[in-house]
Amino acid sequence: MTAAGPLSGLRVIDLGQVYLGPYCGLMFALMGAEVIKVEPPGGDGIRGIAGGRENPAAMMLNSSKQSVTLDLQSDEGRSALLALADTADVLIENSRPGTMEKLGLGWKTLSARNPRLVMGSGKGYAADSVYRDAPAMDFPIQALTGLMSVTGFPDGSPVKCGAAITDFLGGIHLFGGIMAALHARGTTGLGDFVQIAMQDVAHHALASNISSFLLAPDGFADRAGNSQAVLKVAPYDLFPARDGQVAIMCLNDRHWQQLSRAMGRPDLAEDPELAEGPARCARRAEVDGWVSDWTTGHTRAEIFAALSDARVPGAPVRTLAEVVSDDDMRTRGMIHDLPHPDLGTIPVPGLPMTFARHDRVPPRPAPAAGVDTARVLGALRQAGLSTPSEDSN
Amino acid sequence: MTAAGPLSGLRVIDLGQVYLGPYCGLMFALMGAEVIKVEPPGGDGIRGIAGGRENPAAMMLNSSKQSVTLDLQSDEGRSALLALADTADVLIENSRPGTMEKLGLGWKTLSARNPRLVMGSGKGYAADSVYRDAPAMDFPIQALTGLMSVTGFPDGSPVKCGAAITDFLGGIHLFGGIMAALHARGTTGLGDFVQIAMQDVAHHALASNISSFLLAPDGFADRAGNSQAVLKVAPYDLFPARDGQVAIMCLNDRHWQQLSRAMGRPDLAEDPELAEGPARCARRAEVDGWVSDWTTGHTRAEIFAALSDARVPGAPVRTLAEVVSDDDMRTRGMIHDLPHPDLGTIPVPGLPMTFARHDRVPPRPAPAAGVDTARVLGALRQAGLSTPSEDSN
Missing domain, CATH: 3.40.50.10540 (Crotonobetainyl-coa:carnitine coa-transferase; domain 1)
Structure with a gap:
């Protein structure tokens, strides 16, 4: 050194x-x-x-x-x-x-x-x-x-x-x-x-977006908010916490199972009808509702800790004041x-x-x-x- | 070489x-x-x-x-x-x-x-x-x-x-x-x-945002859409064109005068009550309206060319399909x-x-x-x- x-x-x-x-x-x-x-x-x-x-x-x-x-x-x-x-x-x-x-x-x-x-x-x-x-x-x-x-x-x-x-x-x-x-x-x-x-x-820096466009150019929606533009994955969004919002993304089916258990819902993790991304996407309002039911009862910090323990990607949405x-x-x-x-x-x-x-x-x-x-x-x-x-x- | x-x-x-x-x-x-x-x-x-x-x-x-x-x-x-x-x-x-x-x-x-x-x-x-x-x-x-x-x-x-x-x-x-x-x-x-x-x-990469926050932390709005969070500048936004939207920003008073002339509105450029950013900010709806009156009659390409000639920062909002x-x-x-x-x-x-x-x-x-x-x-x-x-x- x-x-x-x-x-x-x-x-x-x-x-x-x-x-x-x-x-x-x-x-x-x-x-x-x-x-x-x-x-x-x-x-x-x-x-x-x-x-x-x-x-x-x-x-x-x-x-x-x-x-x-x-x-x-x-x-x-x-x-x-x-x-x-x-x-x-x-x-x-x-x-x-x-x-x-x-x-x-x-x-x-x-x-x-x-x-x-x-x-x-x-x-x-x-x-x-x-x-x-x-x-x-x-x-x-x-x-x-x-x-x-x-x-x-x-x-x-x-x-x-x-x-x-x-x-x-x-x-x-x-x-x-x-x-x-x-x-x-x-x-x-x-x-x-x-x-x-x-x-x-x-x-x-738009390589991933352009890639998504190339896979499905017809009727492509450039903007997906806080969700995924093309991949059939869910849940993937911001969710309401007691003190703000949290980002949670289940990029694959394993993430979903881990998240469900972290939410105290092993029944969801084991439900074969929810096992795959496209099925969860089709029932997105319902799936997001279960996640919200969990997140609304906790602080961002509690949720972040639970997600980390469960190996699910997610994090609090922090304000500039918090960041500074x-x-x-x-x-x-x-x-x-x-x-x-x-x-x-x-x-x-x-x-x-x-x-x-x-x-x-x-x-x-x-x-x-x-x-x-x-x-x-x-x-x-x-x-x-x-x-x-x-x-x- | x-x-x-x-x-x-x-x-x-x-x-x-x-x-x-x-x-x-x-x-x-x-x-x-x-x-x-x-x-x-x-x-x-x-x-x-x-x-x-x-x-x-x-x-x-x-x-x-x-x-x-x-x-x-x-x-x-x-x-x-x-x-x-x-x-x-x-x-x-x-x-x-x-x-x-x-x-x-x-x-x-x-x-x-x-x-x-x-x-x-x-x-x-x-x-x-x-x-x-x-x-x-x-x-x-x-x-x-x-x-x-x-x-x-x-x-x-x-x-x-x-x-x-x-x-x-x-x-x-x-x-x-x-x-x-x-x-x-x-x-x-x-x-x-x-x-x-x-x-x-x-x-x-948030240095400019953090800087804005430090200048006015009380009641600071983290998000400003397509406008400026802190600087008293206007017009600064997206505006409707015949075939989409254009970004136009008047970061300083010179930009405003150049824009007004490009819009065929020298009267606005010469109006002393509009000469300074804070005054234009206070009348933002009116100012944005004059700009929209101009942009709605033209294509993005026409507006971009006019802005470039007038040395006003601005550009078409392009879709991914156009970019690709x-x-x-x-x-x-x-x-x-x-x-x-x-x-x-x-x-x-x-x-x-x-x-x-x-x-x-x-x-x-x-x-x-x-x-x-x-x-x-x-x-x-x-x-x-x-x-x-x-x-x-």
């Missing part, structure tokens, strides 16, 4: 904005790389989105990074960025398509100066997509890719997945792609230009309560993976915009690299 | 099941690694889940892999797996917690034999979680992590994100973690044991129509990232269970590695 993370020694310039780029940079930072977040003079747009107060999300996604503010619209800002990129292993960006090229900071330029650089770009729509000129954010991407169409109840409207899921899918795919390019660099000595699009990673106050996530280092001068305590994510050979290092609080500008640019100057005068910042 | 992928030369043993492990292995395969899918004699459980027919999802997530069937309950199967792991750079698994250890195939054993091996394990709940003994699948994980609580309409029930999103988030995080361990191996010469849990990666038949995804190599002997043509995902220095290699059709067993084990024998007799398969 070593206190240094698996990516210590790497230097990453993180031009990420909002969620996608910053989440990618966060993975590098939490694994021990030196990550320099480069922001416009006013800071990454996400910092101020919450009506003048600093946005907790910016604190959650930029921990363990340094912050340098540069005005990339100015010659001095651009030359500082070029100097930074010359010293870096990785540069991450998720600006609008064409922005980096317009600034004279595209991959061809950066790569000609530093052939070992891996540049990672995350966009909503891919550069070769017919939609490439459309403004992209998580909400429209969920609409176009079908993610929204498969979410919600059959008799209701499509609804977005409430999390900005395509941003996070995008950010972690970008991280994976950059790591693959770094791997190849170990052989070739050359960096690479890695591009991902939210539209593509969202599409691939989860002790187990704190004990396990998945949430760190870090101080912020104005916001108080922020529940900052820990690295969502463990390594047997590396200690998990707790995150350091996210920097205020620009706190590291003078030091980082001063070090570049000392190293004899071309940099702007300090007063440009 | 080289035809070899960035991960060519790596050898990966993919014990993945269903979605999480196989998606991780798929990334390796599509980037040029040699990926050997190891399945039980009847094949990965997902192959048969569709009522006797082979499951298209298994074809979509196992392209470009080889398949070896081994009975890991037998001494011969286990010794073949050990011999395979001895030759590998990476071993992926997402079996139930404790399974690998019970089989005598845990990391300590594998690592003692092959210290360069990186073993990647993906689980629903982490090994150190209080929930570690609960059976985990995407549905209960969405419930417990709050992903379900933030999805749906404020006056309706929580609903799952229709995609098995925590499986795919898990798979790509596992890939990223394994790549980080391979990076560290370049310095230390030693492999590592990488573990991820769906509960953790799902939690981190998307020509642009085919042109761009994101969907490959590959033949399957029984199922016909399957829309197989392409690598969701591009590299400037590597051609994108089209996927090869997924193997039938066990087609490569004799060849792969024969090669191990020829190399003088301990293997079982061929008739054990």
Whole structure:
């Protein structure tokens, strides 16, 4: 075990904005790389989105990074960025398509100066997509890719997945792609230009839905609520508990038998007319009623414990307030309560993976915009690299 | 540009099941690694889940892999797996917690034999979680992590994100973690044991929701339907088009002015009483009505084009049937129509990232269970590695 993370020694310039780029940079930072977040003079747009107060999300996604503010619209800002990129292993960006090229900071330029650089770009729509000129954010991407169409109840409207899921899918795919390019660099000595699009990673996450569609395309209902779209399995839904709802799924007949016994209904487990999924589906209202009869008498915690003992997949539906106050996530280092001068305590994510050979290092609080500008640019100057005068910042 | 992928030369043993492990292995395969899918004699459980027919999802997530069937309950199967792991750079698994250890195939054993091996394990709940003994699948994980609580309409029930999103988030995080361990191996010469849990990666994808909750915890509504939970922005919703629905979001006041002009309503753009988000939120029914008046007269494609021209984020809500038949995804190599002997043509995902220095290699059709067993084990024998007799398969 070593206190240094698996990516210590790497230097990453993180031009990420909002969620996608910053989440990618966060993975590098939490694994021990030196990550320099480069922001416009006013800071990454996400910092101020919450009506003048600093946005907790910016604190959650930029921990363990340094912050340098540069005005990339100015010659001095651009030359500082070029100097930074010359010293870096990785540069991450998720600006609008064409922005980096317009600034004279595209991959061809950066790569000609530093052939070992891996540049990672995350966009909503891919550069070769017919939609490439459309403004992209998580909400429209969920609409176009079908993610929204498969979410919600059959008799209701499509609804977005409430999390900005395509941003996070995008950010972690970008991280994976950059790591693959770094791997190849170990052989070739050359960096690479890695591009991902939210539209593509969202599409691939629909593999199970597309598979269900292919099996029964005629009259296919995209949305199944909290049930199964195609498989003839039941019970599979949310059920009412004394203090909320629980998810219970019997993916196979064994689950049903185990659930019935956990409910104190061995008669149901042994009823041959209920033994198979299609039969239980045909009598779904009745089956769900038996399950509800059991769940309504218990708390979510009691039901979760009983399901776990019975080896039946299920869990409480938890609210955000419950999730944010989860002790187990704190004990396990998945949430760190870090101080912020104005916001108080922020529940900052820990690295969502463990390594047997590396200690998990707790995150350091996210920097205020620009706190590291003078030091980082001063070090570049000392190293004899071309940099702007300090007063440009 | 080289035809070899960035991960060519790596050898990966993919014990993945269903979605999480196989998606991780798929990334390796599509980037040029040699990926050997190891399945039980009847094949990965997902192959048969569709009522006797082979499951298209298994074809979509196992392209470009080889398949070896081994009975890991037998001494011969286990010794073949050990011999395979001895030759590998990476071993992926997402079996139930404790399974690998019970089989005598845990990391300590594998690592003692092959210290360069990186073993990647993906689980629903982490090994150190209080929930570690609960059976985990995407549905209960969405419930417990709050992903379900933030999805749906404020006056309706929580609903799952229709995609098995925590499986795919898990798979790509596992890939990223394994790549980080391979990076560290370049310095230390030693492999590592990488573990991820769906509960953790799902939690981190809720950063923007948790941030919104922290800003206004009192009376916070977890679910906002297709609107914004906290930001005072409007219009931001789905709107009815002639042939379906469109997502339109005005995240800032500039978007509103651009949208109004695109709708042929410059009067709205210039109305000072509508200039700011909070004012438009207060008159939301009226504002949404003006937008609907415009959208109902047009097709989704017309609206999407107008929004793109006006630089307003928005997109059609597309059905799965539309997504599956998307020509642009085919042109761009994101969907490959590959033949399957029984199922016909399957829309197989392409690598969701591009590299400037590597051609994108089209996927090869997924193997039938066990087609490569004799060849792969024969090669191990020829190399003088301990293997079982061929008739054990």
